[in-house]
Amino acid sequence: MASDGKARKQDYAGGETHQIADDDHPVLTTNHGMPISDNQNQLKAGPRGPVLIEDEVFREKMNHFDHERIPERIVHARGSAAHGYFECTESLADITVADLFQKKGQRTEVFTRFSTVAGGAGSVDTPRDVRGFAVKFYTREGNWDLVGNNIPVFFIQDAIKFPDLIHAAKMEADRGYPQAATAHDTFWDFISLMPESTHMVMWAMSDRTLPRTFANMEGFGVHTFRFINKEGKSTFVKFHWKPKAGLASTIWDETVKIAGADPDFQRRNLFESIDRGDFPTWELGVQLFDEAFAESQPYDVLDATKIIPEEVLPVRIVGKMVLDRYPDNFFAETEQAAFVPSHVVPGIGFSNDPLLQGRLFSYTDTQLSRLGSVNFHQLPINRAKGRAEAAGCPFMNQQRDGHMQMSVPKGRANYEPNSLAQAGEEAGAREDPERGYKTFPSEEQGQKLRIRPESFADHYSQARLFFRSMDPAEQAHIASALVFELSKVSLEHIRISVMANLRNVDETLAQRGADGLAMDLPPPSKTAAPVLDMDPSPALRIIRGPLEKHTLEGRTVGILIADGTDAGELSTLKDAVKAAGGTPMTIAPKVGKVPLSDGSAIAADAQLFGQPSVTVDACAVILSEAAAAKLVKEGAAVQWVMDAFGHLKAIGVNDAAKPLLDKAGVEPDEGVTDLAGFVEAAKKRYWDREASVRTLA
Numbered sequence: 001m002a003s004d005g006k007a008r009k010q011d012y013a014g015g016e017t018h019q020i021a022d023d024d025h026p027v028l029t030t031n032h033g034m035p036i037s038d039n040q041n042q043l044k045a046g047p048r049g050p051v052l053i054e055d056e057v058f059r060e061k062m063n064h065f066d067h068e069r070i071p072e073r074i075v076h077a078r079g080s081a082a083h084g085y086f087e088c089t090e091s092l093a094d095i096t097v098a099d100l101f102q103k104k105g106q107r108t109e110v111f112t113r114f115s116t117v118a119g120g121a122g123s124v125d126t127p128r129d130v131r132g133f134a135v136k137f138y139t140r141e142g143n144w145d146l147v148g149n150n151i152p153v154f155f156i157q158d159a160i161k162f163p164d165l166i167h168a169a170k171m172e173a174d175r176g177y178p179q180a181a182t183a184h185d186t187f188w189d190f191i192s193l194m195p196e197s198t199h200m201v202m203w204a205m206s207d208r209t210l211p212r213t214f215a216n217m218e219g220f221g222v223h224t225f226r227f228i229n230k231e232g233k234s235t236f237v238k239f240h241w242k243p244k245a246g247l248a249s250t251i252w253d254e255t256v257k258i259a260g261a262d263p264d265f266q267r268r269n270l271f272e273s274i275d276r277g278d279f280p281t282w283e284l285g286v287q288l289f290d291e292a293f294a295e296s297q298p299y300d301v302l303d304a305t306k307i308i309p310e311e312v313l314p315v316r317i318v319g320k321m322v323l324d325r326y327p328d329n330f331f332a333e334t335e336q337a338a339f340v341p342s343h344v345v346p347g348i349g350f351s352n353d354p355l356l357q358g359r360l361f362s363y364t365d366t367q368l369s370r371l372g373s374v375n376f377h378q379l380p381i382n383r384a385k386g387r388a389e390a391a392g393c394p395f396m397n398q399q400r401d402g403h404m405q406m407s408v409p410k411g412r413a414n415y416e417p418n419s420l421a422q423a424g425e426e427a428g429a430r431e432d433p434e435r436g437y438k439t440f441p442s443e444e445q446g447q448k449l450r451i452r453p454e455s456f457a458d459h460y461s462q463a464r465l466f467f468r469s470m471d472p473a474e475q476a477h478i479a480s481a482l483v484f485e486l487s488k489v490s491l492e493h494i495r496i497s498v499m500a501n502l503r504n505v506d507e508t509l510a511q512r513g514a515d516g517l518a519m520d521l522p523p524p525s526k527t528a529a530p531v532l533d534m535d536p537s538p539a540l541r542i543i544r545g546p547l548e549k550h551t552l553e554g555r556t557v558g559i560l561i562a563d564g565t566d567a568g569e570l571s572t573l574k575d576a577v578k579a580a581g582g583t584p585m586t587i588a589p590k591v592g593k594v595p596l597s598d599g600s601a602i603a604a605d606a607q608l609f610g611q612p613s614v615t616v617d618a619c620a621v622i623l624s625e626a627a628a629a630k631l632v633k634e635g636a637a638v639q640w641v642m643d644a645f646g647h648l649k650a651i652g653v654n655d656a657a658k659p660l661l662d663k664a665g666v667e668p669d670e671g672v673t674d675l676a677g678f679v680e681a682a683k684k685r686y687w688d689r690e691a692s693v694r695t696l697a
């Protein structure tokens, strides 16, 4: 018997022991249920002899392990997800029969996965990349997958180009790098030859691809969809997710450093914020319009490289999504979740957007190789939750068998029609013309052609609209991102041709790019349609835009402390941060025990070397004079403050800690405060500081 009172088994005389089954631990078994007597030693011929092939316990364990991985998603491989609910806050019963929008207050379970696009499953959370924003609604009329992104447009207009786009964006085929980065020849080669991508490139080079956390992103359905109501009337709809935590992004230098400091930064944030009850929340908004509106716009609503500016057609908020439960098992849920845009429910339909139409094929197809079976819908995370009156049997049809069939259908009604009911046998399910899915009967006619409509020809007006709608700080970030990315392009003709396209967007932008790369501007590329000067759309901004939120809610304040830190100042600040809805995190050179001024000691939440200031939203420094004198010689401490300043964060400091700020080159501005003013100051970043800390294009 071991000291904890638990029965243990000893491997060899005087050697290691291990726990055996008891009241707390059920009996270990093989996959076919046979109890296992020893999980530490292979079966051998004699204590020092060869192992025996008959050892089913070992063979089964190793065999299962060898097959633990499934192919990662070809795109969006790196992802993190959470469970939650959608609540309808305004009924859309007059516009759609979709179950989830019928009644104010009605809740529908959801599972939402966020992802990067280009990197592999083990790549970092924070490259410059578009983020996937995929929501599975388990409605009572089946699952609806709204598989969107955090950017409302896309690179291409036709799905047939998608494999080329992705091949060009992912690591180069011969050298196997770069991982999760678009700053390389093949991506920009493809882009330079694809003027339709210009609008999306503006978004991709903007701060939108550097979201601080998942909870700080907008989400978009991208395509135009349809709502269909009881009378069969169709209304076009575009979907928007608006983050309650506000939009927030990182500085490029910060995002690069986060990648090293914490490759799981956003995944960890999702887990930890749910764990502490800060549930990530979004409002769902819709832009609703009819054919007449669509025809009156200077672009085609079927073209996924275009937005409808919110100033032209306001977003109407109709619901909210709260993510309040982290998955129990990453593989079973996050990895095996299959999002399929063709999975809609009655009341929701498609438009003729050729990008969307191609997606309707691709996603089911990809699950067949990724999850390996036509029965992927039977996995717990993918199973429909069931219609109210059919709880427990959410899908009923005559489809049978296949790899990994989990159901055991009874009877012989595996075909339909059948008359077996007349003989009292189980006869199976039947169609329901009333409640079943009705495709909107749009009038379609035309020759079979491989062609794009003229209405898709304008590739620059909305790129211009986006750039000109940005705050000056964001414009500088876009120009600098272009310079960085193109500086990594080794083939000069590609840079030239990108610049030629950019001249059609905005001359100042092209000039800033050319200056940053020290190249001459080429003549503008030819345009297929006149470039329009549309009214700017302030809704597109993050910085000083309508969704930038000055708050500590959901945000973390790092407090650098060390031996002798004033106990009173520390507890006052922690209380103030909590009162403002933030999370204080103490960070010290030694994590186990930090002696404070009053003789007490606390354990720090994190160690200085492992918790650089890029991992927190605002930074306070509370030191004794002696500790400050020591830390001015500690590179990690100096860098901690220097980065906080360089990343435009608020810095709150007590008097004794000022030498550390001086050493870090911190120049006083309104974001650098004493402890009393810090909590208020910590609610935002200081964009005006940027010009003093780095050169931007």
Ligand code: HDE
Residues within 6 Å of the ligand: 073, 074, 075, 076, 079, 113, 114, 115, 131, 132, 133, 134, 147, 148, 149, 154, 158, 159, 160, 162, 220, 221, 222, 223, 304, 337, 338, 339, 355, 356, 358, 359, 362, 363, 364, 366, 367
């Ligand atoms: Fe995807 N996309 N995509 N995509 N996509 C996939 O499906 C595809 C597009 C998006 O968290 C794949 O199950 C084509 C637009 C998200 O599991 C694949 C085209 C938008 C996710 C696929 C597009 C998206 C995917 C890979 C051009 C925003 C991750 C694994 C027509 C509206 C979902 C998988 C998750 C995943 C194909 C373009 C969003 C290969 C052919 C536009 C969020 O089927």
